[in-house]
Amino acid sequence: MAEPVILPFEEQLSSTVLLDLSLLTLLVICGLAMVRMRRLFGVAMLSGIYSLLSAAFFVSLDAVDVAFTEAAVGAGVSTVLVLSGMALTSRRETPVTRQRKFLPLFIVGIVGAALVYATIDMPAFGDPNAPANAYVGQAYIERSPEDIDVPNIVTAVLASYRGYDTLGETLVVFTAGLACMLLLGAGSIRGGRKVNDPQPPEAIEREERGDGDETVLSDGPR
Amino acid sequence: MGMGHVILRVTIKVLFAPIVLFALYVQFHGDYGPGGGFQAGVIMAVAFVLHALGFGLQATKKAIPPRILTAGMALGVLIYAGTGVLTLLLGANFLDYDVIDPDSHHNAGQHIGILVVEFGVGLAVASTMLQIFYVFAGREAEPSDDAW
Numbered sequence: 001m002a003e004p005v006i007l008p009f010e011e012q013l014s015s016t017v018l019l020d021l022s023l024l025t026l027l028v029i030c031g032l033a034m035v036r037m038r039r040l041f042g043v044a045m046l047s048g049i050y051s052l053l054s055a056a057f058f059v060s061l062d063a064v065d066v067a068f069t070e071a072a073v074g075a076g077v078s079t080v081l082v083l084s085g086m087a088l089t090s091r092r093e094t095p096v097t098r099q100r101k102f103l104p105l106f107i108v109g110i111v112g113a114a115l116v117y118a119t120i121d122m123p124a125f126g127d128p129n130a131p132a133n134a135y136v137g138q139a140y141i142e143r144s145p146e147d148i149d150v151p152n153i154v155t156a157v158l159a160s161y162r163g164y165d166t167l168g169e170t171l172v173v174f175t176a177g178l179a180c181m182l183l184l185g186a187g188s189i190r191g192g193r194k195v196n197d198p199q200p201p202e203a204i205e206r207e208e209r210g211d212g213d214e215t216v217l218s219d220g221p222r
Numbered sequence: 223m224g225m226g227h228v229i230l231r232v233t234i235k236v237l238f239a240p241i242v243l244f245a246l247y248v249q250f251h252g253d254y255g256p257g258g259g260f261q262a263g264v265i266m267a268v269a270f271v272l273h274a275l276g277f278g279l280q281a282t283k284k285a286i287p288p289r290i291l292t293a294g295m296a297l298g299v300l301i302y303a304g305t306g307v308l309t310l311l312l313g314a315n316f317l318d319y320d321v322i323d324p325d326s327h328h329n330a331g332q333h334i335g336i337l338v339v340e341f342g343v344g345l346a347v348a349s350t351m352l353q354i355f356y357v358f359a360g361r362e363a364e365p366s367d368d369a370w
Contacts, residue, residue, distance in 0.1 A: 064256040068248075072264040077351050080271050084358040149329040150253045150336065158258060159336040163317040167302050169260075170343050174299045177350030181292070184357040 016060060017125075023057045038093045040086050048079035065154045227276060234276040241269040249344045253333065259340040263347025271355050279359050291353040298346025305338050 030050045037043050051074025058067035123130035140157055148156040158166050249262035274282040306317040314321035319335025 065258070065261075068256050068261050069264075072261050072268070076268050077264050077271070077355075080268075080275075081354060081358060084355065088358070088361050147329070148332045148336075150333065152253055152255060154256070155252050155258055155336060155340075156332075159339050160317075160319060160332055163306075163319075163339065166339070166343065167306065167317070170299055170302055170346050173347055173350050174295055177295050177353050180354045180357050184361060 020057065020060055023053060023060065027053050027057070038095070040089075040091055040093060041083070043093075044079055044082045044086060047082065048075045051075040051078070065152075231276045234272050238269055238273060241265060241272070245269065245344075245348075249340065250337070252340055253336060259343025260347055262340075263344040263349075264351055266344070266348040267351035267355070270352050274355070274359065279356070283356065283360075286352065288353065288356050291349040291356070294345050294349030295353060298342045298344070298349060301342030301345065302339050305335060305342070309335070 027050060030046055030053060034043050034046045034050070037046065051070055055067040055071040055075065058064070058070060127133070140161060141153060144150065144153050144156045144161075148160050150156045150160075245262045245266035248257035248265060249259065252258035252262070270282055270286060273285070305319075309318050309321050310316055312321045317335070317339075320329070320331045322331035322334050324331065
């Protein structure tokens with residue numbers, strides 16, 4: 001393959017960049033609100049809003065296929081799944097003791113610092129000479145009209161050039177469904193059959209409260 | 223379920239068919255616009271999740287039994303992998319669609335291959351999403367209106 005042509009590029013503060021910045025700011029605010037909130041219903045709703053905001057951000061980056069997936073999966077199905085999972089556990093997050101806050105804060109700080117450090121080596125936003133836009137990406141864009149002749153290059157890459165990877169992704173989805181069926185479907189091959197507990201549910205709840213580790217038990221199937 | 227859900231149910235009745243139609247559009251228009259099997263599968267599943275939220279889980283399970291979904295999950299993956307095995311049997315590499323229609327000058331083999339494979343993805347994703355919703359929602363009595 002020929003050496004990629006170096007295109008001229010200079011950074012500028014256009015209105016699109018300002019839109020991106022405001023969307024990213026909203027994402028940060030949304031994330032902080034999710035950390036502060038104790039009511040799990042609100043957290044589930046905020047995670048849906050977070051997905052919708054990131055979908056808008058992806059549209060602004062011209063990645064419509066990714067935005068579509070984020071809106072459908074993140075804002076649609078996973079919110080419903082989180083809510084139906086939440087219906088099986090408590091409505092409110094139990095507060096964490098002060099001692100147990102330090103280690104997660106330390107880990108998050110280290111990881112965040114590492115991510116910020118990694119962005120120093122990243123190419124400038126929108127740089128046409130960035131590795132993602134040069135080598136294999138450029139080859140796909142140049143060759144897909146002759147090789148595959150599908151107008152949406154994303155579909156061509158997803159289903160043909162990288163068909164083997166997409167088979168793996170489909171298997172991941174299948175495995176996730178299978179695991180949910182095995183864990184929650186009461187071992188029935190027909191799946192989702194209503195579980196008939198030998199004891200009435202009130203008695204079991206009372207037992208769990210008596211043990212004092214209700215949250216541990218209810219978190220088990222997740 | 224009393225009359226309290228009547229607005230929800232009417233809205234869902236109006237929205238159900240357009241959502242399914244949109245899922246089919248996204249599925250089969252994925253070659254030309256944004257979309258494809260993953261997105262279409264999720265949208266299709268969302269239509270039935272909405273139905274379950276408005277009309278109750280048992281009504282949806284009567285319309286689409288979990289048994290069918292289990293078969294759909296496996297069938298979707300089998301369609302995808304089977305396309306790969308078919309190209310192997312025709313003498314090319316795994317998932318090398320050109321061999322499906324080797325004499326075409328318009329890459330018909332690629333087009334057929336991509337359509338079939340995307341259909342497999344859509345079937346697997348739609349069945350899996352709805353199945354996961356079934357097993358989560360089927361664990362307990364549905365939450366009452368003031369549960370939140």
